[in-house]
Amino acid sequence: MTRIAIIGGGNIGEALLSGLVADETGAASDITAKDVVVVDPSSERLNVLRERYGITTTEDPEEAAAEADYVVLSVKPHIIPVVLEQIADTVDANDTETVVVSVAAGVGLNTLEGALAAGVPVVRVMPNTPMLVGKGTSAVAGGRFAGEGQVEAVRALMESVGTAIVVAEKDMDAVTAVSGSGPAYIFLVAEAMTDAGVQLGLTRATAEKLAIGTIEGAATMLAAGENSPSELRANVTSPGGTTAAALRSLEENGLRKAFFRGLEACADRSKELGRPAGKDD
Numbered sequence: 001m002t003r004i005a006i007i008g009g010g011n012i013g014e015a016l017l018s019g020l021v022a023d024e025t026g027a028a029s030d031i032t033a034k035d036v037v038v039v040d041p042s043s044e045r046l047n048v049l050r051e052r053y054g055i056t057t058t059e060d061p062e063e064a065a066a067e068a069d070y071v072v073l074s075v076k077p078h079i080i081p082v083v084l085e086q087i088a089d090t091v092d093a094n095d096t097e098t099v100v101v102s103v104a105a106g107v108g109l110n111t112l113e114g115a116l117a118a119g120v121p122v123v124r125v126m127p128n129t130p131m132l133v134g135k136g137t138s139a140v141a142g143g144r145f146a147g148e149g150q151v152e153a154v155r156a157l158m159e160s161v162g163t164a165i166v167v168a169e170k171d172m173d174a175v176t177a178v179s180g181s182g183p184a185y186i187f188l189v190a191e192a193m194t195d196a197g198v199q200l201g202l203t204r205a206t207a208e209k210l211a212i213g214t215i216e217g218a219a220t221m222l223a224a225g226e227n228s229p230s231e232l233r234a235n236v237t238s239p240g241g242t243t244a245a246a247l248r249s250l251e252e253n254g255l256r257k258a259f260f261r262g263l264e265a266c267a268d269r270s271k272e273l274g275r276p277a278g279k280d281d
């Protein structure tokens with residue numbers, strides 16, 4: 001039996017909880033509601049989560065960490081040090097080799113490990129917002145005391161809410177630029193396509209429906225994995241046709257350059273926030 005303590009029952013905590021409890025086919029399938037305990041300062045919130053998922057709850061992080069195989073920290077980054085101080089002794093002294101997992105943006109493995117006893121395995125995860133609908137993309141990086149099996153186990157847990165890959169921590173700023181902040185770029189594309197449709201005479205409702213449906217359909221084709229993005233684009237670009245005209249104009253107006261610069265700016269900002277006195281995303 002794998003026991004999981006989720007500390008912080010907010011958006012991300014609940015998204016993970018729902019995936020873990022609902023997952024019937026994936027690698028995390030041996031986890032049932034009775035194996036999960038959630039910690040949150042709000043008793044009202046805990047009542048909601050208990051009724052919704054049938055899990056155990058407590059307001060005491062030490063109690064939750066005492067028997068947990070994995071303690072997932074899903075509190076805001078500035079609360080992470082508070083929680084680590086609360087659980088450090090318990091995680092060090094309990095009878096289990098508890099793996100501490102953090103999903104907090106910008107909090108590095110060094111900071112996490114520094115607040116725990118030497119030897120405690122720590123794994124850092126960078127999820128993204130589609131996790132809230134079971135379609136997250138997460139990158140997982142293990143600290144110096146985390147074994148390969150433990151990192152892989154955390155990756156498998158994250159797969160209950162989407163896809164997850166293992167990366168080196170040095171790549172986390174780039175991961176933040178591609179997938180962490182990525183959904184916002186696609187939301188912006190949806191907005192821009194809608195505005196352009198309105199400019200061409202469509203009603204806003206019609207343009208928005210067409211833009212969203214198109215993004216969903218294109219994403220489904222990409223996710224099928226049968227063709228690369230370039231192949232899919234070439235397949236819908238007839239020589240001298242309408243799509244070719246649009247793509248040429250987008251390229252001439254610097255779309256690709258805008259993405260290069262935008263992702264660079266994101267990675268730089270992520271690095272800056274990740275310094276010791278870093279702030280929230």
Ligand SMILES: NC(=O)c1ccc[n+]([C@@H]2O[C@H](COP(=O)([O-])OP(=O)(O)OC[C@H]3O[C@@H](n4cnc5c(N)ncnc54)[C@H](OP(=O)(O)O)[C@@H]3O)[C@@H](O)[C@H]2O)c1
Binds near residue numbers: 010012061077079083
């Ligand atoms: N949202 C995203 O898309 C996203 C994406 C990537 C990473 N993340 C990371 O995920 C983490 C959680 O984000 P979120 O959006 O889920 O935040 P959230 O909705 O505010 O959830 C945090 C929860 O933790 C509770 N909490 C506060 N202090 C606590 C303590 N000492 N012990 C236990 N629980 C405590 C909060 O309760 P109160 O509200 O009562 O204070 C709240 O219910 C953040 O570190 C963020 O960087 C989020």
